[in-house]
Amino acid sequence: MSGRSSESGIRLQPVYRPADVRELDYENDLGDPGSYPYTRGRRLETDGGKWIHRELSGEGDPRRSNEQLKDLLSKGQTGLDVIGDAPTMALIDADHPFAEHSVGTQGVSLCTGADYTTLFDGLPLGEVSFSASLSPAFGIAGFYGAARAHGLDPKTLRGSVVNAPFFCEDCGYATQSPFELRLRLSADAIEFCSVEMPKFHSFLEDTYFISDGGLNAVEEMALGFVEIRYVVRELLRRGVDIDRFAPRIAILVNCSMDVFETVAKIRATRRLYARMMKEEFGAKDPRSMAVNIASHTSGLSLTAQQPINNVVRGTVQAMALAMAGVQAMEISTFDEAFRTPSAAAHEVGLRTQQIIALESNMSHVNDPLGGSYFIETLTDEMERRIDTMLHEIEAMGDPAALSDNGWFRKLFTDAMSRYARQIDDGSRPKVGLNVFRVPEAEDTLLRDESEAKIEPARQRVEELREYRAARDDSAWRESLRALHAAAGREGENLIRHLITAAECGATMGESSGVLREAYGAPYDPFGLLESPLAV
Amino acid sequence: MTRARILIAVVGLDQHEVGAMSIAHALREAGMEVVYIGRFNLPPAIVKAAMEEGVDLIGLSAHSWEYLHYIDEILRGLRESGLNTPVVLGGSVITPSDEKTLLAKGVAAAFGPSSTMDQAVAVISELVGHERCR
Numbered sequence: 001m002s003g004r005s006s007e008s009g010i011r012l013q014p015v016y017r018p019a020d021v022r023e024l025d026y027e028n029d030l031g032d033p034g035s036y037p038y039t040r041g042r043r044l045e046t047d048g049g050k051w052i053h054r055e056l057s058g059e060g061d062p063r064r065s066n067e068q069l070k071d072l073l074s075k076g077q078t079g080l081d082v083i084g085d086a087p088t089m090a091l092i093d094a095d096h097p098f099a100e101h102s103v104g105t106q107g108v109s110l111c112t113g114a115d116y117t118t119l120f121d122g123l124p125l126g127e128v129s130f131s132a133s134l135s136p137a138f139g140i141a142g143f144y145g146a147a148r149a150h151g152l153d154p155k156t157l158r159g160s161v162v163n164a165p166f167f168c169e170d171c172g173y174a175t176q177s178p179f180e181l182r183l184r185l186s187a188d189a190i191e192f193c194s195v196e197m198p199k200f201h202s203f204l205e206d207t208y209f210i211s212d213g214g215l216n217a218v219e220e221m222a223l224g225f226v227e228i229r230y231v232v233r234e235l236l237r238r239g240v241d242i243d244r245f246a247p248r249i250a251i252l253v254n255c256s257m258d259v260f261e262t263v264a265k266i267r268a269t270r271r272l273y274a275r276m277m278k279e280e281f282g283a284k285d286p287r288s289m290a291v292n293i294a295s296h297t298s299g300l301s302l303t304a305q306q307p308i309n310n311v312v313r314g315t316v317q318a319m320a321l322a323m324a325g326v327q328a329m330e331i332s333t334f335d336e337a338f339r340t341p342s343a344a345a346h347e348v349g350l351r352t353q354q355i356i357a358l359e360s361n362m363s364h365v366n367d368p369l370g371g372s373y374f375i376e377t378l379t380d381e382m383e384r385r386i387d388t389m390l391h392e393i394e395a396m397g398d399p400a401a402l403s404d405n406g407w408f409r410k411l412f413t414d415a416m417s418r419y420a421r422q423i424d425d426g427s428r429p430k431v432g433l434n435v436f437r438v439p440e441a442e443d444t445l446l447r448d449e450s451e452a453k454i455e456p457a458r459q460r461v462e463e464l465r466e467y468r469a470a471r472d473d474s475a476w477r478e479s480l481r482a483l484h485a486a487a488g489r490e491g492e493n494l495i496r497h498l499i500t501a502a503e504c505g506a507t508m509g510e511s512s513g514v515l516r517e518a519y520g521a522p523y524d525p526f527g528l529l530e531s532p533l534a535v
Numbered sequence: 536m537t538r539a540r541i542l543i544a545v546v547g548l549d550q551h552e553v554g555a556m557s558i559a560h561a562l563r564e565a566g567m568e569v570v571y572i573g574r575f576n577l578p579p580a581i582v583k584a585a586m587e588e589g590v591d592l593i594g595l596s597a598h599s600w601e602y603l604h605y606i607d608e609i610l611r612g613l614r615e616s617g618l619n620t621p622v623v624l625g626g627s628v629i630t631p632s633d634e635k636t637l638l639a640k641g642v643a644a645a646f647g648p649s650s651t652m653d654q655a656v657a658v659i660s661e662l663v664g665h666e667r668c669r
Contacts, residue, residue: 086547086548086549086550086599087548089550090548090550092548097577098547098548098575098577099548100604101547101548101600101601101604101605102547102548102549102599102600102601105599105600106549106599172550172551172552173550174550174574213553214553303648304627304647304648304649305648305649337627337628337648338627338628338630339628413552413556416552416553416556416557417556417557417560420553420557420652424651424652424653433648440631440649451630451632453600456604525575526575
């Protein structure tokens with residue numbers, strides 16, 4: 001029997017009927033928005049359309065990124081989000097020999113405490129949240145230091161930081177650090193924030209970046225839950241009470257072109273999460289159970305061909321997210337296939353959100369699709385599949401071992417091959433790419449904007465040299481020794497030491513290097529630099 | 536005739552491996568031998584691998600603009616090592632004008648976002664077939 005399937009392979013009926021949802025129990029399975037199990041929404045919103053409107057930013061040096069953020073705020077963005085450039089994500093400094101051609105081209109270059117201070121310059125951090133795709137320990141240490149430098153109480157800082165000890169090495173944010181170190185830094189960051197930055201979401205489970213190589217929605221959330229559960233267990237093992245840190249867990253999910261599957265995925269995730277927190281981890285605080293969900297629309301779903309079509313894709317995805325009731329949105333921009341977003345592309349992304357929020361009335365009602373025979377059936381099926389897969393993975397043994405022996409990596413690479421095959425054989429239609437292609441010579445609309453490149457921020461190399469020359473030689477070295485020693489002591493929180501190291505002038509590359517050494521890995525993953533502890 | 540041997544590498548610090556792994560897989564399916572040296576390769580490592588592995592073609596994956604800054608050094612390194620191994624580049628960030636620039640520098644072929652996997656495999660097959668029969 002022929003028929004359609006959702007993107008993750010769920011067979012879809014041509015129509016859904018009351019009989020399909022006859023077992024649905026409103027009280028126990030749905031609840032109102034803002035009521036356990038939060039399927040219909042984290043909160044009952046009375047003022048719709050107020051998800052955080054933001055665009056992922058960061059380019060060049062901290063000064064340039066600061067200007068970029070101010071520009072976006074002036075265009076109506078209501079939250080901030082930056083990603084580090086390739087060297088920053090790899091935890092190497094901008095003057096590392098490997099870094100020279102990629103400094104500032106795919107994100108912001110952040111190497112020193114002073115860099116974070118510059119990044120924060122003049123931003124209304126009392127009013128807007130600041131999220132970051134950065135190594136969590138360094139991001140949090142950097143934010144803490146920058147807040148203090150600007151006379152802000154870190155306890156008032158809102159925002160989030162990506163925390164992905166399992167998947168970063170395989171999904172594009174490899175820091176080439178051992179798993180034990182990554183886990184410790186993640187947990188230290190969460191524990192530190194639970195006291196020192198209690199309004200900050202120190203554990204943003206980013207299922208976007210792990211899935212945008214081709215994982216489907218079920219695989220995406222199963223892996224996300226595996227990671228959340230592992231990190232939660234680690235914190236409980238450390239003796240931190242669940243309600244002390246769980247309210248500051250959040251999830252950044254992907255948004256594919258499958259509108260209804262995305263809505264169902266988010267609803268299923270809220271329900272699964274709430275039940276897990278209450279029944280498995282014993283959470284009592286409703287804020288521990290009502291998970292905060294943000295979303296970044298899929299870059300993989302966009303095309304280099306006919307960039308203007310990506311504006312349409314972003315719109316479709318934003319509508320899905322508005323209906324799903326997310327807390328924050330980032331629309332991947334029309335030039336995504338080529339570059340880190342241009343100002344024009346950023347603006348279109350923001351306007352997309354603003355038009356949906358202000359003109360469409362889509363957010364006037366909470367969970368507008370709730371009660372749909374189709375959506376409730378799909379939500380149940382998504383939940384069942386995610387739950388099954390996550391338990392299958394946990395049944396295979398220690399997820400840390402799976403991370404080490406390449407099991408997750410194989411999942412990612414199989415998904416990448418699967419996606420490429422679907423595009424090649426046309427089973428996944430992509431307008432402009434495998435259907436309705438336009439000759440390259442005629443595909444000119446928005447081409448100049450999309451293909452414009454930015455030069456690496458080479459001045460950073462000289463800046464760092466001057467920075468190193470100007471700092472007090474004993475202070476930074478001592479701070480690195482202390483950091484290294486602390487890393488050798490179990491149960492000591494490393495964030496304080498990272499903050500001190502930054503204050504004393506140590507760079508991120510140096511701090512991360514001595515941490516690697518403390519865990520038996522080379523100071524420099526590329527074997528080109530010598531450890532300052534060697535002298 | 537022995538199977539063609541292809542070196543596939545991701546250049547520079549960029550971590551996107553999707554393209555490299557896809558083409559490696561497709562080339563293996565097409566009956567070629569692939570030596571995949573993964574991410575984080577600077578020009579010296581690529582030249583060294585080409586020499587040591589005795590490959591018939593070098594395929595470089597580009598998902599960031601770093602390749603534009605490294606390609607001259609790679610081509611020079613190969614020449615200075617006495618290798619005339621053809622070099623091809625593939626990646627979604629390669630624009631039509633980048634392609635022209637690369638061909639002018641001596642790259643044998645460049646596959647931007649409009650190229651399909653089949654096209655890339657066909658061009659590569661032709662390039663190595665040509666080499667083997669010399």
